[in-house]
Amino acid sequence: MKRLWLLLKAILSVTGAILVLAYAVVQHQSKAAVEQLVTEAEQWEGDATKGRYVAVMSGCIACHTDYEGSGLELAGGRAIHTPFGTVYSPNITRDSRTGIGQWTKTDFLIAVKIGMNPNGSHYSPAFPYSAYNRMSTGDLVDLWAWLSNVAPVENLVPDHEVPSVLMSDVSLSLWKSLYFNVTSNWQSESRGEYLVNAAGHCLECHAQRTVLGGIRNKSLDGNSRGPNGQTVPGITAINLAAWSHEDLTFFLEIGMTPDGDFTGGSMTDVVEHSTALLTAEDRASIADYLKSQRNTQ
Numbered sequence: 165m166k167r168l169w170l171l172l173k174a175i176l177s178v179t180g181a182i183l184v185l186a187y188a189v190v191q192h193q194s195k196a197a198v199e200q201l202v203t204e205a206e207q208w209e210g211d212a213t214k215g216r217y218v219a220v221m222s223g224c225i226a227c228h229t230d231y232e233g234s235g236l237e238l239a240g241g242r243a244i245h246t247p248f249g250t251v252y253s254p255n256i257t258r259d260s261r262t263g264i265g266q267w268t269k270t271d272f273l274i275a276v277k278i279g280m281n282p283n284g285s286h287y288s289p290a291f292p293y294s295a296y297n298r299m300s301t302g303d304l305v306d307l308w309a310w311l312s313n314v315a316p317v318e319n320l321v322p323d324h325e326v327p328s329v330l331m332s333d334v335s336l337s338l339w340k341s342l343y344f345n346v347t348s349n350w351q352s353e354s355r356g357e358y359l360v361n362a363a364g365h366c367l368e369c370h371a372q373r374t375v376l377g378g379i380r381n382k383s384l385d386g387n388s389r390g391p392n393g394q395t396v397p398g399i400t401a402i403n404l405a406a407w408s409h410e411d412l413t414f415f416l417e418i419g420m421t422p423d424g425d426f427t428g429g430s431m432t433d434v435v436e437h438s439t440a441l442l443t444a445e446d447r448a449s450i451a452d453y454l455k456s457q458r459n460t461q
């Protein structure tokens with residue numbers, strides 16, 4: 165009995181030490197990343213017109229608008245079902261009580277690129293900041309300029325329905341230490357790769373996840389347990405071998421596959437609120453990347 169107790173105590177102290185360490189490492193890395201971001205942000209003047217386009221290509225509007233509940237654009241409240249419970253997208257209009265009216269540009273950049281709230285706590289990965297971490301600061305400053313011009317909407321969104329222990333800073337730090345590389349200084353090699361891996365966050369749905377909800381191997385080879393339990397097909401160059409470049413650009417514009425079927429589930433939103441609204445050049449860049457050798461792993 166005593167031995168069992170000692171063993172249990174040892175396991176608990178090791179787990180505790182790992183959590184404390186993960187927390188300390190993530191705090192340290194985040195602080196360094198914040199300092200770098202603040203310096204970088206000073207170089208940019210925001211352009212609101214470009215900013216709206218950035219919001220479209222990043223899917224911010226679709227996720228932060230409750231279309232089913234006839235919610236206003238960006239006023240939040242859309243339910244996102246995850247294996248850990250339901251989260252509700254926040255109101256990101258600049259309403260000072262129920263939205264982000266009190267935020268500065270830096271608060272915004274830190275939230276989107278580092279996944280941290282202005283009070284220093286961490287966001288759940290249901291907010292795809294691991295992809296947005298790779299977005300250019302200039303694009304996000306433009307996005308902020310546009311967001312600052314959107315009329316504020318008063319809309320209080322429901323609280324997340326996820327066990328609070330999973331939303332605690334310690335748990336989210338552990339998650340970040342395993343799956344989020346905040347210090348990455350990512351340079352995209354092409355416009356298409358940027359649109360797919362950074363802004364378009366295609367991996368969030370098209371890659372398999374671990375039991376802890378992390379993206380397993382950064383490959384777009386499909387996900388058997390996608391949003392709302394739906395299977396998400398693979399979209400590597402191998403998966404898409406039978407699709408021509410034109411099939412892909414047509415799909416991204418209209419949502420129709422080469423067989424004549426219309427896409428369903430969460431891809432409907434991606435097409436309707438994002439890829440259909442991009443320029444033809446940007447859709448062609450996405451198709452180029454998806455069909456490229458780079459997208460075969």
Ligand code: HEC
Nearest residue numbers: 222223224227251252253254256275276287288290291292
């Ligand atoms: C897949 C859905 C999804 C997408 C896409 C998304 N968000 Fe979010 N966002 C969320 C969720 C969920 C949260 C809340 C996370 C939490 O509370 O831990 C959030 C939180 C935020 C917050 C913090 C708000 C607050 O009150 O603390 C901001 C700002 C934000 N998102 C902006 C954006 C921007 C800008 C984009 C596009 C670049 C974007 N989001 C794309 C789901 C999304």
Ligand code: HEC
Nearest residue numbers: 360364365366369394396397399421427428429430431434
């Ligand atoms: C919110 C989740 C989600 C995101 C984000 C997402 N997809 Fe999808 N995608 C899906 C689902 C689900 C399907 C399958 C739809 C169906 O069964 O009709 C799909 C289907 C597709 C298909 C058709 C594949 C086939 O074999 O039929 C392509 C191509 C595609 N997505 C490309 C993309 C690209 C490019 C991005 C990033 C810009 C992206 N998707 C982002 C969920 C998503």
